[in-house]
Amino acid sequence: MRLIRLFPDDSKFRFVRWRVLSFPFSAAISVITVVLFLTIGLNFGIDFTGGTLMELQSKSxxxxxxxxxxxxHGFEAGEVEVQEFGSDGQVSIRFRTQPGGDAAQSALVSKARAAFEGEYEVRRVETVGPRVSGELVQAGTLGVVLSIVSVLIYLWFRFELTLAIGAVIGTLHDIVLTVGFFIITREEFNMTSIAAILTIVGYSLNETVVVFDRTRELLRRYKNIPTEELLDLSINHTMSRTVMTATTTALSLLALVLFGGQAIQGFANVMLFGVVICTYSAIFVSSPMLIYLGLKTAARAAADEKAEADAKAAQVRA
Incomplete structure (x- = not known):
């Protein structure tokens, strides 16, 4: 029985030449993201802005x-998070900090108690202030930074420095574009979003490392072909696996987007976007970047040495 192939095994598509479009596109989107981040900012959720948490227990x-x-949502108190947790009818509700200060927050809690006390017992009411929210921002940022540093150290041992830097550049590219997705769509940024970004970091590295591992293997096998041709060859060799992984992951996430419910809607949206961006990045950003980072086959290195020697000889004759 012949297996289904989403991409031909003997393909010879020239991916690297598309860097003349992918690099300007990625650079433009990255600059726009930075500008929007500095001017508009993220739509921080209750985890970061502070608010009130209520835990309810269903009487039935x-x-x-x-x-x-x-x-x-009928309270018109801004963004509200409602989730079921534990068992036996336990529900948590999170309200944003209200503009009127403590008085407005207390009024909202009283309104919620009156609305739910018939069917639910209020087990806990807890207010998260700006100080705690600021600590969460610092902890979340530190977690992302440490993960990137750890990845760089791992890749430095896993590959040579040129490949490691290429993989890190691709990962940073994916993080920046993911942040841009949060800003443009105004998707709420909370602790779940930090988890989504860290997951995207792992997925991005997985896609890039697979291609770079084949690149390293082909560097040993083919010593007399141009660098661009070698990179195209490594991408084509791994393309069937890349397409299969991206397709199955995207289909799973699409199911979560359509049928997962509001509780995980944001996480699923970000992850689906991340899968698309990571796949694009591994093919059209990270691999072509190796050319500018100085990756050379034996043939390219010999040609550069010859050109340098000819230039020196011409200077001597002059």
Whole structure:
């Protein structure tokens, strides 16, 4: 039985030449993201801006999360997070910090108690202030930075320095574009978003390392072909695996986007975008970047040495 191939095994598509379009495109999007980040900023969620957490226990033992969410949104208190947790009808509700200060926050809690006390018992009410929110921002940022540094150290041992730098550049590119997705779509940025970014970092490295591993193997095997041709060859050799991985992952995430519900909607949207960006990056950004980082086959190195020697000889004759 012949297996289904999403990409031909004997393909000879010239991916690297598309860097004349992919590099300006990625650079432009990255610059726009930085400008928007400095001017508009992220749409921080309750985890980062502070707010009030209420935990409810259904008196009947079964919680109608949809009805609770509809009632909570009816308070017109801004963004509200409603999630079911644990078992036996436990529900958590998170409200943003209200503009009117403590008085407005207390009024909102009283309104929520009155709305839910018939069917639910209020187990806990907790307020998260700006100080705690600031600590969460610092912890989340530190987590992303440490993950990138750890990845750089790993790649330095896993590959030679040129390949390691190329992989890190591709990963940073994916993080910047993901942040741009948050800014443009105004998707709420919370602790789940930090988890999504770290997951995208792992996926990005997985895609890039597969291609770079084949590149390193071909560097030993083919010593007399141009660098661009070698990079195209490594991408084509791994393209079937890349397409299969991206397709199956995207289909799973698409199911979460369509049927996962509001609780994980944001996470699924970001991850689906991340899979597309990581696949694009591994093919059209990270691999072509190796040319500018100085990756050379034996043939390219010999040609450069000959050109340098000819230039020196011409200077001597002059």
């Amino acid at each position: 033992g079964v919680a109608d999360v949809g009805k609770v969410r509809e009632t909570a």
